[in-house]
Amino acid sequence: MSEPMTNTNRPILETRSLTKRFSIGTRFSAEGRRTVHAVDNVSLTVRRGETVGLVGESGCGKSTLARCLVRLYDITDGKLLFEGDDITSKSLSELRPLRRRLQMVFQDPSASLNPRRRVGDLVAEPLRIHGKVSAREITARVAELFELVGLLPDHMMRYPHEFSGGQRQRVGIARAIALNPDLVVLDEPVSALDVSVQAQIVNLLADLQEKLKLTYIFIAHDLSVVRQVSTRITVMYLGSIVEEGPAEEVFATPAHPYSQALISAVPIVETTPAGARKRIILTGDVPSPLKPPSGCRFHPRCPIAVDRCRSERPELMEYRPGRKVACHFPTLT
Amino acid sequence: MILSVRDLKVSFRTHDGPVRAIDGVSFDLKESEILGVVGESGSGKTVSLLAVMGLITDPNATIEGSIRYKGRELVGLPPRELRRLRGNEIAMIFQDPMTALTPVYTIGWQIAEQIRAHRGLSKSKAMERVEQLLAEVNFPNPHEAMSRYPHQLSGGMRQRAVIAMALSCDPALLVADEPTTALDVTVQAGILDLVRKLRAKHKSAVVFITHDMGVVSELADRVMVMYAGRVVERGTRTELFSDPRHPYTRALLGSIPPLTGQKPRRLPAIPGSPPSLLRLPQGCAFGPRCPARYEPCETGKPGLGASAHAAACFRVAQA
Numbered sequence: 177m178s179e180p181m182t183n184t185n186r187p188i189l190e191t192r193s194l195t196k197r198f199s200i201g202t203r204f205s206a207e208g209r210r211t212v213h214a215v216d217n218v219s220l221t222v223r224r225g226e227t228v229g230l231v232g233e234s235g236c237g238k239s240t241l242a243r244c245l246v247r248l249y250d251i252t253d254g255k256l257l258f259e260g261d262d263i264t265s266k267s268l269s270e271l272r273p274l275r276r277r278l279q280m281v282f283q284d285p286s287a288s289l290n291p292r293r294r295v296g297d298l299v300a301e302p303l304r305i306h307g308k309v310s311a312r313e314i315t316a317r318v319a320e321l322f323e324l325v326g327l328l329p330d331h332m333m334r335y336p337h338e339f340s341g342g343q344r345q346r347v348g349i350a351r352a353i354a355l356n357p358d359l360v361v362l363d364e365p366v367s368a369l370d371v372s373v374q375a376q377i378v379n380l381l382a383d384l385q386e387k388l389k390l391t392y393i394f395i396a397h398d399l400s401v402v403r404q405v406s407t408r409i410t411v412m413y414l415g416s417i418v419e420e421g422p423a424e425e426v427f428a429t430p431a432h433p434y435s436q437a438l439i440s441a442v443p444i445v446e447t448t449p450a451g452a453r454k455r456i457i458l459t460g461d462v463p464s465p466l467k468p469p470s471g472c473r474f475h476p477r478c479p480i481a482v483d484r485c486r487s488e489r490p491e492l493m494e495y496r497p498g499r500k501v502a503c504h505f506p507t508l509t
Numbered sequence: 510m511i512l513s514v515r516d517l518k519v520s521f522r523t524h525d526g527p528v529r530a531i532d533g534v535s536f537d538l539k540e541s542e543i544l545g546v547v548g549e550s551g552s553g554k555t556v557s558l559l560a561v562m563g564l565i566t567d568p569n570a571t572i573e574g575s576i577r578y579k580g581r582e583l584v585g586l587p588p589r590e591l592r593r594l595r596g597n598e599i600a601m602i603f604q605d606p607m608t609a610l611t612p613v614y615t616i617g618w619q620i621a622e623q624i625r626a627h628r629g630l631s632k633s634k635a636m637e638r639v640e641q642l643l644a645e646v647n648f649p650n651p652h653e654a655m656s657r658y659p660h661q662l663s664g665g666m667r668q669r670a671v672i673a674m675a676l677s678c679d680p681a682l683l684v685a686d687e688p689t690t691a692l693d694v695t696v697q698a699g700i701l702d703l704v705r706k707l708r709a710k711h712k713s714a715v716v717f718i719t720h721d722m723g724v725v726s727e728l729a730d731r732v733m734v735m736y737a738g739r740v741v742e743r744g745t746r747t748e749l750f751s752d753p754r755h756p757y758t759r760a761l762l763g764s765i766p767p768l769t770g771q772k773p774r775r776l777p778a779i780p781g782s783p784p785s786l787l788r789l790p791q792g793c794a795f796g797p798r799c800p801a802r803y804e805p806c807e808t809g810k811p812g813l814g815a816s817a818h819a820a821a822c823f824r825v826a827q828a
Contacts, residue, residue, distance in 0.1 A: 233693040234664075340782040370549040371720050372757075372798075375764035375778035382775065397693065404766035404776065427768065441698035443723030444768050445750055457702055458695045460649065461663040 188259060188359055188391050189222040189245060195253035196237075196244050200466075212465050214240040216415035217254070219492075222359070227385070227392040229406030229423060231399060231438070235462050237415040238395050242361050245393065246280050247271055276306045279352040283364035285344035289336040295347045296322075296332030302354045321350040324387070326380060342373035346380065353384060361393045366401060378404060399442050403427050408498075411435045414473045415465055417492055421499040431499070431506040434474050472504070480505055510580075511682050511714040512538040512561065517574035519553075519560050521567065528786045530556045532738040533574075535813075538682070541712040543704075545729030545746070547719060547761075549783050553738040554718045558684050561716075562601055563591040578682065597627040600675035604687040606667035609674065610659040616643075617655025620674045627678045642673040646703060665696035672703065679711055686718045701728055722762060726750055734758050737784055737794035739810075744818035754820035756801045793823070 196215040203209050215237045222228050230238040243249045245256065247263065256264045258274060266274075282288045289298055296318055303314050319329055325346040336344055345365060352360055362381070366374040378401060384390060396402050402409065402423075409426040411419040411434065419432040430436045437456040458477045463469055469476050475485040484504055492502040519531040531553045538544050548554040559565050561576050563583060576583040578599065583591070595601075603609055610619060620642060621635040630638065636655070643651035646669040659667055668688060675683060685704070689697035705728065708715055717728055725732055725746070732749045734742040734757065742755040753759045763777045781798040784790060790797050793806040805811075805823045813821040 233695060342782050370783055371722075372549055372761055372764065372779040373782050375766075375776035376780070378766070379775050379778055399694065400766040400768045403768060404772055424772065438695060439768070441694040442768055443694075443697070443701070443721060443727045445722050445726040445762060445765065455698060457698050459647075459699075461665055461696065462693075 185224040185226075186259075187221045187257075188224045189220075189393075190257040190260075191218055191220045191245070191254060192257070193254040194218045194220075194241070194244060194251060194256060196240055196249060197252045210466055213415050213468065214465060215244060218412075218415075218417055219254075220410060220417070222391060222393060224358070224391055225389060226407040227394055227405050229402040229409045230393065230395045230412060231397070231402050231409060232412035233438075233462050234397070235414075235465065236412040237465075238412050239363055241412070242280070242363050242393060242395055246278050246361050248280070272306075276302075276355040277358045278361075279355070279357040279359070280361045280363065281345075281348050281352045281365050284368050285341065285348040286336060288348055289344060291336050294333055294335060295327075295339070298336075298347065299332075299350045299354060302351060306355050317354070321354055324353070324384065325350045326376075340373070341369050342376060345369060345377055349377075349380065349384070353388060353390070356388065357390070359391045359393070361395075363395045364397065365394075367396060367398065374401065381405060399427075399439060400444075411438065414462060414468055416473065417500070417502065418474065419501045419503075420492070425499065429507070429509045431495075431501040431508060432474075432503045433478050433480055433505075433507075436507070437477075437479075472502075510537055511540055511542075511578070512536075512716075513575075513577040513580075514557075514561065515575040515577075517557060517560060517576065518572070519556055519565065520571050522569040523787075525787050530738055530786060531560065534735075534738075534740055536733055536740070536743070538714045538716065540681070540714055541708055542731065543708060543715040543717055543729050545717050545719065545725035545732045546735060547722060547725050547732065548735035549720055551737065551783055551786060552735040554735050555686055557735075558601075558686060558716060558718060562595060562599060562684060563588070564601075593627075596623055597678045598680055599682045599684065600678070600680035602668070602671055602675050602683070602685040602688045604690050606664070606671040607659065609671045610667065612659055615656050615658055616662070616670045620670070620677055623674055624677045638677070639673070642677055643670070645676070645707075646670075646673045647699070648673075665692055665699065668692060668696075668700060669703070672700070672707075676707060676711065676713075680713055682716070683713045684716045684718075687720070688717075689724065690719070690721075697724070704728060722765060734761075737789060738786060739794065739821060740813055741795065741822070742820040743813070748818040752818070754818070754825045755795075755822050756799045756824070757795045758820070760798075760800070 194215060195217055198212045198214055199209055200212060201207060201209050218241060232238050244251050251264050255262055299318050299321055300314050303317055322329060327346055366377050385392060394405050406423040409423045410417055413434050419435045427439060430439055437458045440455040456479060460477050471487045471489050472485040475481040490502045490504050492500050494500045495508060515535050517531055517534045520527055520529045534557050546554045560572055572584055617639050620639045624630055624635045624638055639655055640651045643654050648654045689700050719725060729746050731745050733740050736757050742758045753762055760779045764779060766776055779798055784794055792808045793811055796802045796806040801824050811821045811823045813819045
C-alpha cells in the first residue's frame with residue numbers, strides 16, 4: 177500500500193456533514209418514538225489510491241457510515257459526493273452506472289453468497305447485470321477473476337458450501353472487483369476467518385489494490401489488521417469522528433484520549449512480564465446513541481475530562497495538515 | 510494439583526463417519542495458575558474443556574483417558590456427582606453470556622439461585638453476597654444492577670454478571686471459553702484485568718481458551734497450542750513467545766501484523782486452511798501447510814515428548 181504521496185490526488189469520495197438517523201419504536205411503545213443518531217455530522221475525504229481505515233467500538237457507527245457511503249442506506253442529512261458529483265439523493269436508476277464503480281465486501285462471505293448457485297455463476301452475475309457482454313467474454317472474465325483472487329479454474333463449478341471460509345471470502349472479493357470498481361468498501365472482511373487465514377486475505381487485498389489501482393475504505397475491529405492495510409485512519413466514537421491522520425502516526429502518537437485508550441487496549445504478543453505495558457482501562461460502556469451525553473460525547477469515560485468537556489462539544493480541528501482531532505485537550509506531539 | 514488430564518480422547522460418530530475431535534491431550538494445572546489454550550476453529554480447544562466439565566452428553570460421543578480433579582477421577586462419574594462440582598468448585602464462562610443467563614429473571618435472582626443451590630444460604634444472605642460479587646466485578650451500581658434483566662445490560666456488563674456468577678461459590682477451577690471474543694478491545698482489557706485480579710484474590714486456577722495470541726500473552730502463565738485435536742506445543746508464556754518451536758506456532762505468531770514499528774510490505778501468511786477433522790492428512794496434521802515438512806512428516810504423527818517446553822514436531826525432535 178503506497179505511502180502518503182496520494183495526498184495530492186483529488187478526492188474520489190467525500191462526505192459533508194453526513195448524518196444518518198434511525199427512528200425506532202412506535203408511538204405506542206413505552207418510550208414512544210425515538211431517534212438514534214447513528215452517524216452524526218461526519219465529513220470525510222477519501223482520495224484515490226489510499227486506504228482509509230475506520231475504527232471504533234461496536235455501535236460507533238462505522239458500519240452504518242459504510243452503508244451510507246455506498247448508498248445502501250438513505251442519508252438523512254448532509255452530502256455525499258462521488259468524484260465531486262453529488263449523489264446524496266440520486267434515484268436507484270441514476271445510481272446504477274455508479275454501482276459498478278463503488279463496491280462492497282461484507283464480513284460473512286457465506287451470508288452474501290447464494291448457497292444454491294455455483295460460485296462461477298455468482299462471480300458472473302455482476303458482469304451480466306452491468307456488462308452487457310457475450311457469454312464467452314463472461315466466461316473468460318470469470319476465469320481471469322478466479323486467477324486474480326487465487327482460486328483454481330475448476331472451483332467455478334462448485335457451490336459455496338464446498339469452500340473454506342477463506343476461499344469463500346475470495347469469492348466475495350472476486351464478485352466485488354468483477355466490474356473494475358474504483359472504490360471498494362470492506363466491512364470486517366477478515367473478522368470471520370481463522371487467524372491463520374487472515375494474513376492471506378490481507379495480502380490478497382494489498383495485491384489487488386496495487387494491480388487494479390483500487391481505493392479502499394476498510395472497517396475492522398482488529399486494530400493491528402487496520403494499521404497494516406491503511407494509509408489513513410479515522411477513529412469514530414458514538415457516531416462522530418474523534419481523530420484522523422496517517423495510519424502509522426495515529427497508532428504511534430494518538431492525540432485523542434479515546435484513541436489512546438483504544439490502541440493501548442489491544443492485547444499484543446510480548447515477552448516482557450505480563451501486564452508490564454502501560455494501558456488505559458476505560459470505565460463504563462459506550463453510551464447509548466439514543467441519549468448521547470452532553471458536551472464531548474466521550475467525557476463520561478474520559479480519564480482527563482474537566483467541566484468544560486461536560487458542556488462544550490469539541491469540534492474536529494485540523495491542527496496539522498492531515499491530522500485532525502476533536503478534543504479540548506489533545507496530546508499533541 | 511487442581512487438574513490433571515491424561516491422554517484424553519474424544520470422538521463423535523457422525524453421518525460422514527467417525528470424527529476424533531481430541532486425540533491424546535494431556536496437561537496439568539496448579540492452584541492459581543492461568544493456562545492459556547490457543548487454537549483455531551476445529552482445533553479441539555473447546556471440546557477438550559467441555560469434556561473436563563462433563564458437559565459432553567451427546568450419546569454419539571466417546572470419551573477415553575483420565576481427567577482428575579484434585580485427585581478424583583471425573584471420567585465416568587455419575588451426572589449427579591458432577592453437578593455437585595459444576596458451578597460450585599468448577600465454574601465456566603462462555604463466549605456468549607446469554608447462553609448462561611436466562612432472559613426472564615433478574616441478574617440478582619440468577620446469581621443468588623446458584624449460591625442458594627450450592628451453599629444453602631438464606632435468600633437475604635444470598636442477595637447480600639450477590640451485591641458484593643457485582644461490586645467485585647466492577648458494576649458501578651451493584652445494588653441497582655441486581656434488579657436488572659440481562660437484556661437491559663450491555664455485552665460487557667452481561668459478561669461481568671456471568672463472571673460474578675462463576676465466582677459466586679469460590680471455584681477452585683475456572684474455565685473460560687473465549688469470554689472476550691465478542692467484546693470490544695476496550696471492554697476486553699477490563700475483563701482480562703478482572704481475571705488477573707480474581708486469580709490473585711481467590712487463588713482459582715484458570716483455563717483460558719482463545720484464538721488470540723495477544724490475549725494469551727497478556728494473561729497466561731503457561732500456554733498450550735492446539736491444532737486439529739492435538740497439542741502441538743506447550744510451555745511457559747515466556748518460553749512459548751520468546752522461543753516458539755513448532756512451525757505452526759511460529760507461523761501463527763509471524764502472521765499477526767505488528768501494532769508498532771515498521772509495517773511489513775506483505776504479511777508472512779500460512780498457506781491453505783485448517784484441515785477438516787473428517788479428512789485429516791496422513792502423518793502430521795499441519796504437514797500440508799508446513800514450510801519445514803520433510804519425509805517423516807508424511808507418515809508418522811509426531812509426539813509431544815515429556816519436557817516442560819515441548820513441540821510435537823519431527824524437526825524439533827531432531828534438532
